[in-house]
Amino acid sequence: MSDATRILVAGAAGSLGRHVLRELLHRRHGARALVHRRDLPSWVDDRVEICRGDALDASVARRVCDRCDVVFSCLGASVSPGMRAGRRSYDRIDWPANRNLIEAAEQAGVRRFVYVSVAGHDELGHLRYVGAHEDVVRRLEESGLEHAVVRPPGFFSAFNEVFDLARRGWAPIIGDGAARTNPIHDADLAVICVDAIEGQDRELLAGGPEILTRRRIAELALEALGRSPRVRQIPPAVVRALGRAMRPMNPRVADIVAFYAAVSVRDLVVPARGDRTLSEHFRGLAR
Numbered sequence: 001m002s003d004a005t006r007i008l009v010a011g012a013a014g015s016l017g018r019h020v021l022r023e024l025l026h027r028r029h030g031a032r033a034l035v036h037r038r039d040l041p042s043w044v045d046d047r048v049e050i051c052r053g054d055a056l057d058a059s060v061a062r063r064v065c066d067r068c069d070v071v072f073s074c075l076g077a078s079v080s081p082g083m084r085a086g087r088r089s090y091d092r093i094d095w096p097a098n099r100n101l102i103e104a105a106e107q108a109g110v111r112r113f114v115y116v117s118v119a120g121h122d123e124l125g126h127l128r129y130v131g132a133h134e135d136v137v138r139r140l141e142e143s144g145l146e147h148a149v150v151r152p153p154g155f156f157s158a159f160n161e162v163f164d165l166a167r168r169g170w171a172p173i174i175g176d177g178a179a180r181t182n183p184i185h186d187a188d189l190a191v192i193c194v195d196a197i198e199g200q201d202r203e204l205l206a207g208g209p210e211i212l213t214r215r216r217i218a219e220l221a222l223e224a225l226g227r228s229p230r231v232r233q234i235p236p237a238v239v240r241a242l243g244r245a246m247r248p249m250n251p252r253v254a255d256i257v258a259f260y261a262a263v264s265v266r267d268l269v270v271p272a273r274g275d276r277t278l279s280e281h282f283r284g285l286a287r
């Protein structure tokens with residue numbers, strides 16, 4: 001791949017997107033960044049062409065894909081369970097916005113499309129959060145585009161809210177906390193995403209180096225703060241009921257809470273690709 005390859009990063013100002021931009025610049029690529037409401041970090045320089053717009057608008061998708069060789073998308077509604085992170089859910093953002101990008105990429109003659117979905121889709125595909133991502137994957141498969149799908153379990157950044165609760169003195173776990181997973185640092189995942197942009201793989205399962213129980217994750221957050229473990233168990237049925245009750249007020253929160261209720265009580269372990277550990281990440285947040 002030459003330095004002149006034109007790469008669109010959709011979702012560029014998000015948790016993963018900004019790491020992908022940094023990794024692209026590190027490997028001497030330029031990029032076009034689609035940003036929506038959030039701004040890019042201050043280290044972004046003039047090798048990045050910034051386009052602001054809403055990919056739910058097909059004309060925006062066409063404009064940003066124009067003359068691109070590769071489209072990378074980690075665009076989606078927030079995975080935060082907080083009410084302030086938006087009301088529109090994954091089937092009204094992730095699916096239609098990424099469909100617009102795929103259609104625009106087809107029209108623009110884009111060579112390769114890389115999309116970030118979710119690991120565990122076989123078992124969790126019935127949940128709306130996962131289903132919206134898999135609708136995008138199916139549309140990508142139907143397209144004539146050469147493509148890759150990156151499938152991580154949780155990103156470290158998604159555990160920052162566990163850390164914030166630990167700061168307030170308690171760390172919640174859904175169920176008994178025995179289910180295991182291997183989350184990955186967003187920066188490590190960005191390396192795999194750029195490998196996917198540059199390479200020819202079709203599917204990349206990408207987890208972190210440590211397999212941890214959900215209880216251990218909560219304990220690590222408390223330990224980083226120098227607190228004795230005070231993990232609180234919440235029955236999965238209570239979390240599911242909470243999610244259902246949220247639906248009229250905030251469909252996105254209802255969908256992500258339903259996902260967290262399901263994913264927290266089953267093992268989700270994928271091949272280890274990252275190096276950074278979650279305890280290091282929590283210690284960094286504590287500093």
Ligand SMILES: NC(=O)c1ccc[n+]([C@@H]2O[C@H](COP(=O)([O-])OP(=O)(O)OC[C@H]3O[C@@H](n4cnc5c(N)ncnc54)[C@H](OP(=O)(O)O)[C@@H]3O)[C@@H](O)[C@H]2O)c1
Pocket residue numbers: 010011012013014015016017034035036037038039053054055056074075076077078079093094097116117118119152153154155156157158
């Ligand atoms: N976090 C995890 O643990 C995890 C695990 C597996 C998979 N994933 C998936 O990986 C992807 C990236 O996750 P992330 O945590 O980096 O998400 P994020 O921080 O919420 O970033 C998503 C980006 O998409 C942008 N966006 C949303 N709607 C848009 C629209 N209509 N037009 C243009 N841009 C739009 C957002 O911009 P604004 O904020 O400015 O609106 C944001 O910059 C998501 O699809 C997520 O579901 C995440």
